[in-house]
Amino acid sequence: MSSPDPLSLERQVCFALTVASRSVVAAYKPVLEPMGITHPQYLVMLALWAEEPLTVSELAERLHQDAPTLSPLLKRLETRGLVKRMRSTTDERxxxxxxxxxxxALRSQAAEVPFEMAKxxxxxxGRLVELHEAMIELIEASQRSLETEA
Known part of the structure; x- marks a missing residue:
């Protein structure tokens, strides 16, 4: 009997992560729709519900995104009336x-999202907590790998 092919698509961590990410984000869609926000907007709101105000660069760092990627998303949240953007009084930049x-106020409605998603x-x-911990470990390992490359 031959050993499993290490290049088999189904054995690739990157493939499993891609499919899992797309599937989980898609599962969030009907849960977030009544709130009028998308999954990326939900992540921004989570960061702001934890601490505000945040600069765009602080927000980008927390979300592991580039600031220019966040700009259109923040504009849409502002148009929707959920956030306000203003220049810092100490540094206009x-x-x-x-x-x-x-x-x-949307936070109280969002409080049900984690429970609904688990359902x-x-x-x-407990299994979701284990998966989350494993994902954090994987993120940290991949970031360390990138740092050694630089």
Whole structure:
């Protein structure tokens, strides 16, 4: 009997992560739609519900994204009335993002999202915690790998 092919698509961590990411984000869509936000917008709101105001660069760092990627997303959230963007009073080059009253109030509705997602995924909460811990470990390992390359 031959050993499994190390180049088999199904054995690739990157493939499993890509499919899992797309599938989980798609599962969030019907849960977030009643709130009127997309998954990327939900991530921004999570960061702001934890701490505000944040500069665009602080927000980008927390979300592991580039600041220019966030700009259109922040504009849409501002148009929706959930956040406000304003120049820092100490440094005009820095744009600070904070919640509006409506954005802050949305947090109570969002409090049900993790429970609804656990139910939709049909996984035990303990298993989801294990998966989360494994993903954090994988993120840290991949970031260390990138740092050694630089």
């Amino acid at each position: 820095r744009l600070q993002i904070s919640l509006t009253d409506e954005g802050a 939709r995924l049909g996984m035990e909460p």
